[in-house]
Amino acid sequence: MVRQPSVLGRFSSRLHDERTASWLGIWLGVSFGVAFLTGLISHFMQQPPDWLRWPSRPVNLYRVTQGLHVIGGLATIPLLLAKMWTVYPKLFQWPPLRSARHAVERGLIFLLVAAALFQMVTGLLNIAYWYAFPFFFTVAHYWTSYILIGALIIHVVNEWAKVQRTVMKRPEDGVDRRAFLFTVAAASGAVMLTTVGETFSPLARLAVLAPRRPGVGPARLPVNTSAVAAGVTTTARKPDWTLTVTGQVERELTFTMAELRALPQHTERLPISCVEGWSASGDWTGVRLRDLLRMAGVAADAQVRVESLQRGGPYRKSWVDPPHWRDPLTLLALDLNGAPLDLDHGSPCRLIAPNRPGVLQTKWLHTVVVA
Amino acid sequence: MKTRIALYAVGGSLILLGLRGIVTESEPRSWVVWFAGAVLLHDFVLVPAVLVIGVLTAWLPVACRTPVRAALIVAGALTLVASPMVLSTGQRPDNPSILPLSYGRSLVILLALVVAVTAIWLLRKRTQK
Ligand code: HEM
Numbered sequence: 001m002v003r004q005p006s007v008l009g010r011f012s013s014r015l016h017d018e019r020t021a022s023w024l025g026i027w028l029g030v031s032f033g034v035a036f037l038t039g040l041i042s043h044f045m046q047q048p049p050d051w052l053r054w055p056s057r058p059v060n061l062y063r064v065t066q067g068l069h070v071i072g073g074l075a076t077i078p079l080l081l082a083k084m085w086t087v088y089p090k091l092f093q094w095p096p097l098r099s100a101r102h103a104v105e106r107g108l109i110f111l112l113v114a115a116a117l118f119q120m121v122t123g124l125l126n127i128a129y130w131y132a133f134p135f136f137f138t139v140a141h142y143w144t145s146y147i148l149i150g151a152l153i154i155h156v157v158n159e160w161a162k163v164q165r166t167v168m169k170r171p172e173d174g175v176d177r178r179a180f181l182f183t184v185a186a187a188s189g190a191v192m193l194t195t196v197g198e199t200f201s202p203l204a205r206l207a208v209l210a211p212r213r214p215g216v217g218p219a220r221l222p223v224n225t226s227a228v229a230a231g232v233t234t235t236a237r238k239p240d241w242t243l244t245v246t247g248q249v250e251r252e253l254t255f256t257m258a259e260l261r262a263l264p265q266h267t268e269r270l271p272i273s274c275v276e277g278w279s280a281s282g283d284w285t286g287v288r289l290r291d292l293l294r295m296a297g298v299a300a301d302a303q304v305r306v307e308s309l310q311r312g313g314p315y316r317k318s319w320v321d322p323p324h325w326r327d328p329l330t331l332l333a334l335d336l337n338g339a340p341l342d343l344d345h346g347s348p349c350r351l352i353a354p355n356r357p358g359v360l361q362t363k364w365l366h367t368v369v370v371a
Numbered sequence: 372m373k374t375r376i377a378l379y380a381v382g383g384s385l386i387l388l389g390l391r392g393i394v395t396e397s398e399p400r401s402w403v404v405w406f407a408g409a410v411l412l413h414d415f416v417l418v419p420a421v422l423v424i425g426v427l428t429a430w431l432p433v434a435c436r437t438p439v440r441a442a443l444i445v446a447g448a449l450t451l452v453a454s455p456m457v458l459s460t461g462q463r464p465d466n467p468s469i470l471p472l473s474y475g476r477s478l479v480i481l482l483a484l485v486v487a488v489t490a491i492w493l494l495r496k497r498t499q500k
Contacts, residue, residue: 013425078448081417088418110410111386117409124452129461129469133405135398143392144406150385157378176437183441187448194449194481208477209453211461217468228465344466 067199070277078187115148214280218342247370250297
């Protein structure tokens with residue numbers, strides 16, 4: 001018999017057991033899996049390897065995957081805390097380390113718990129625009145997700161037999177786990193219900209805890225980087241602004257605002273789908289990027305880069321691959337919701353394309369470069 | 372056994388990959404502070420606080436215990452998730468569309484709703500007897 005220190009006997013709730021831990025573990029496994037997958041989609045959409053071509057349809061694909069990531073992530077917070085409360089007595093198991101193998105096992109559990117908490121805390125602070133940590137959010141959050149998933153795989157392998165044993169049979173011990181699990185689910189549900197409206201606008205009025213509200217912002221659309229933050233308040237207001245199409249083209253073209261407005265205009269309803277999980281649709285009017293590129297004469301598989309008046313920063317320019325620039329929905333927008341673009345939405349001209357994170361919808365354009 | 376070993380290898384490689392990324396691309400020192408700090412705060416501040424509340428609510432009459440504890444779990448989760456919005460440290464003058472709501476008020480209303488639902492639950496329990 002292993003000698004138990006008195007502290008273990010003090011955890012009187014019978015919910016600290018295998019069966020509760022198993023059910024919460026299954027739910028957590030699913031939500032971490034979804035978070036990892038949707039997180040990777042977001043990562044590789046922004047930094048695609050050479051062999052990868054993102055489609056431009058379905059229009060709302062990224063909107064859904066990133067909404068799932070962030071709102072699902074928030075809903076996971078109560079699950080994670082409940083699970084760790086359930087297994088908390090194990091923190092005080094005696095002796096703390098029985099063997100080398102046991103030491104490794106506990107080390108891996110530490111990595112799992114730390115990585116899970118780290119993802120929740122940094123994710124939550126990031127969507128609240130509270131950059132309390134000195135490291136760059138995406139880089140730390142991205143690499144920590146591999147630690148989390150690695151430790152999770154090992155944990156699942158180790159616990160699989162227990163999960164099967166307890167979940168497959170009906171308990172006869174009369175412990176009311178159901179009420180507890182329902183409560184945890186209700187807590188997750190409450191978190192979701194009060195935040196999901198930041199991306200699913202029919203529920204916008206319920207989103208009283210969400211950091212964004214569709215419909216709130218210039219022209220009823222939220223803004224991520226303002227003109228002030230981007231340092232373009234003077235350059236973007238210059239009356240002699242022109243848009244140039246250059247690079248590997250048959251004819252280099254330059255347009256004034258009046259010339260752009262004289263080209264065929266199209267109006268499309270497209271969302272801004274932010275990496276931070278919120279999204280909102282607008283009616284954008286402008287010139288099709290593909291029309292401009294055809295006028296300039298480009299190869300069908302050309303890579304296109306759009307550049308902003310911003311002086312620096314990671315989002316000063318973005319690549320528009322063939323699936324996106326050939327898509328008739330991709331516009332160089334001049335108007336939003338029936339009025340000329342607000343300065344904060346990228347006036348005089350911005351990119352708006354389907355199925356693409358908001359950070360890549362480059363604003364304050366002045367050059368289109370064909371590579 | 373073979374799949375077990377293969378999965379250990381996959382898991383271990385992913386952990387090493389992640390750690391390598393942190394060391395080469397992020398800032399490992401401050402990362403470790405947050406990574407381990409989150410566990411310390413959770414294990415030695417948050418959970419002990421929850422346990423104290425568990426002990427305190429154990430003094431309630433048996434019939435009230437489950438509803439009150441359920442209410443505290445839901446209220447606690449909402450408060451935790453709401454806290455960075457309530458503090459609204461991320462607000463900035465050049466962009467009023469960030470954190471546009473009065474989150475303190477939102478939270479108070481939600482907590483009042485939780486109390487109301489719990490009260491109805493308790494009343495119904497009493498009248499059913
Ligand atoms: C409360 C929970 C979470 C929230 C609020 C959250 C939030 C976010 C946000 C806002 C981004 C976008 C970053 C950007 O591109 O600027 C992101 C990316 C990502 N997340 Fe999470 N996350 C959470 C949990 C998780 C978990 C549990 C995992 C892993 C299993 C994860 C893995 C990732 C990955 C791989 C990325 C891509 C990072 C990149 O673009 O390089 N997240 N997350």
